[in-house]
Amino acid sequence: MAMLKAGQLFLEADKVGCYDLSTNSGCIYLDADMIITEKLGGIYIPDGIAVHVERIDGRASMENGIIAVDRNNHPALLAGLEIMHTKFDADPYSDGVCNGIRKHFNYSLNEDYNSFCDFIEFKH
Structure with missing residues (x-):
């Protein structure tokens, strides 16, 4: 699940984090048998909605193209x-x-x- 201006998210694939996300646009990527091979190694996400949030020094960052929450009970x-x-x-x-x-x-x-990153990580 890459929400909030995913186009820029994927264009910035070489950056550690993407902090210039628009506040008024969004999209989502869902693939039932998604296999992710970048940065985190091989991750299989059979159940769908997925976003990887990385926290470095207390700062949240949605990583580009690594969408990774393997939870079939996500609300x-x-x-x-x-x-x-x-x-x-x-x-x-x-x-x-x-x-x-x-x-x-x-x-x-x-x-x-940051609220969206907290939502992805079930911190709400």
């Missing part, structure tokens, strides 16, 4: 699946995952980048 994933089961013409990305995330994390002036 956003469960909400997304519920939407998918109840809507006839549901789109798996915009209806399922994005709306699932919005049910639990609504990015606003009160919730910043």
